[in-house]
Amino acid sequence: MLHNKLEQKAVESGVVCAVDWWAVILTRSVFVFVYSLESPGAVAAMPVHPGLSIRGAQEEDPPDPQLMRLDNMLLAEGVAGPEKGGGSAAAAAAAAASGGAADNSIEHSDYRAKLTQIRQIYHTELEKYEQACNEFTTHVMNLLREQSRTRPISPKEIERMVGIIHRKFSSIQMQLKQSTCEAVMILRSRFLDARRKRRNFSKQATEILNEYFYSHLSNPYPSEEAKEELAKKCSITVSQGVGSTITVSQVSNWFGNKRIRYKKNIGKFQEEANLYAAKTAVNAAHAAAAAVQNSQANSPTTPNSGFQMKDEEFQLDSAESKNTLLSNMFTGSSGSFSLPNTGDMFLSMQSLNGDSYQGAQVGANVQSQVDTLRHVISQTAGYNDALAGNTMYSPHGLNANGGWQDARTPSSVISPTEGPGSVHSDTSN
DNA sequence: TGGAATGATTTGAC
């Protein structure tokens, strides 16, 4: 009876209603933030009510499993707990989950910035909430003190009232944490969705990747260094909007997809393979010519001594004049080329590869291009039975089981114009 | 608009 009267008085004085009202106010900020992800600026317009508090209740109440789950989640997401660079841990986790893109892309920093905002809102509201709870408890205690003048109030009664307040504020706290978790989840899903959103690579990027793939057809497994190099090369040419770069994992994805799809449908990729093989072969010819010129210039008696073949060292002008034999074999740049005498062609490449330059780096450097040319030759000459075991003329380096020969010991040549002479060790395997 | 192409993800083996 007395209790009912007291509660009624509390309601009349707006005490209990205020608690429910606070539940709305305190959690609104977080919700508003979530919706403001779409329309930033709305947060600033929201009024903020002065606070409450309930620290005592948190210490006294038995741990709520749901609350514990929320706490753990907020900690894991980097919202609760000590600040570590504005939730960078969560951002890194999200980046890792999205394919290991450890780059500081715009999207990444955007995610971090928004997570920091959520964290700030959460802590501000939590602080206000604790303060408000303390004030509110004090207010109720004063009310009880007033009541004690007219009637005796037992400690049990006081305890019960405080308990009611604490439970109310606990539920508010739960709502705040829930809202924050939802905000983080929404942000995260949008962030990940945005990354999942597929964009085709630029033509140049695809060309670079294809060039590498077809020039290493016998073993299309680029090393980490090669992947990095390719990613770097591709990023230069990619223009897909702000923050669009090709990462190492994207390069890995690309090669993974390419290997599978090539193997599944060799016929379909034939033309493409020929095109790139021809392209690479011309490059190889140019490189070989440059090597010849270089070696002659450097040391007439000891050819090729100390020669290092690299893209930037190509001497295309002289290559043009010294390799008309090979260059003339390819007509146009569309990939359609004629091989009137594939045997001769192969012989000339053999001599390039082994005979004339045996033991020299030049020979090693053009090895992959020779492989590519062999592929062209074999295709043109009708060596289509790739899986039949003719490894000499295997157009794609696939073994009889359908796997690439020596797939676990990849060649790691950075540039299609480089050869096995500059093989990098593939630490990933 | 439907199918092809393609980048990303998942799963399981190693």
Add this chain to the structure above:
DNA sequence: GTCAAATCATTCCA
């Protein structure tokens, strides 16, 4: 950890 394979999800294009 990487890989192949299957699959999903999106983009491209006739």
